[in-house]
Amino acid sequence: MVQAVRVNLSQYVDLALSHVRISEDADGAWILEVPVLPGCVTWGNTRAEAVQMARDAIEAWVLTSIRFGDEVPSIDGCSLQYGTTPERNDPPDA
Numbered sequence: 241m242v243q244a245v246r247v248n249l250s251q252y253v254d255l256a257l258s259h260v261r262i263s264e265d266a267d268g269a270w271i272l273e274v275p276v277l278p279g280c281v282t283w284g285n286t287r288a289e290a291v292q293m294a295r296d297a298i299e300a301w302v303l304t305s306i307r308f309g310d311e312v313p314s315i316d317g318c319s320l321q322y323g324t325t326p327e328r329n330d331p332p333d334a
Contacts, residue, residue, distance in 0.1 A: 244314045246321035249302065255315040256280075256298045262290070276315050277301045 261273045270290035274280035282297040284290030312320045
């Protein structure tokens with residue numbers, strides 16, 4: 241089995257952006273959907289604004305998934321590298 245390449249958050253966001261679907265609605269707003277992250281959709285008044293909003297939406301999607309223990313999917317064979325840090329009162333591993 242091939243192991244996924246581990247990437248940092250910035251690289252993961254760039255990977256997710258490479259799968260974005262962009263459309264312009266009748267009012268001229270730009271809609272961006274990130275199909276590799278179910279439910280991750282955003283918009284902007286301009287294409288550039290929509291792309292920046294997509295970056296923010298992807299980061300929020302990922303952080304929310306981590307926070308609630310949901311799976312962060314691999315994208316193009318790459319998985320997000322993250323870990324948890326022990327709580328202040330947790331004893332260190334022996």
